[in-house]
Amino acid sequence: MNPKKRNIVIATLTAAALAGGTVAAFAAGDDETAAARTGVSGANVHGVTAAEAIAAALRHTPGTVVSAELDDDGGDAGAWGVDVVADDGAEYGVEVSAEGRVLDAQRDTEEESDSEDRAELAALKGAKFDARDAALAAAAEGAVTEVGGDDDETGAVVWGVETVKDEVTSEWTVALDTGKVTKVTAD
Structure with missing residues (x-):
């Protein structure tokens, strides 16, 4: 070989x-x-996983990860965009390469948060299962391409996770307190 x-x-x-x-x-x-x-289309088989990208972003910019998304096209294909809220409330966009290196970290000065955003952030900060845990839990269902805080059908805050397996994209929720993975949809 x-x-x-x-x-x-x-x-x-x-x-x-x-x-x-x-x-x-x-x-x-x-x-x-x-x-x-x-069977992993839409995800870089040579790149870092969502959990690894989240860990790299947190080593660089400590705080609470609220989302991570794989860039699967363009010049940055295989890189991850990870959104982190620092303990002081500042929001950062951290770009992690397909090799796991932090390429850039920019403070987000444009986005205003409302009471719904603050309540979601409080739930994510107090969660037993963080974004990395959610990515690891959902990885059993396919290659994780996106993870982020979301509301389920009852209005409860959960982790929303997107996976790709055998060219099928599926959406899952991961409970903040138990880590239970529940299928939402499949394309």
């Missing part, structure tokens, strides 16, 4: 192991083929 193919297999197996899932190993010559063979 050539070194490039071996590295693809190792990266895929490592990502699956870190996410707590299993995967069949296939040697692939390029990202599209690797994605097709592993």
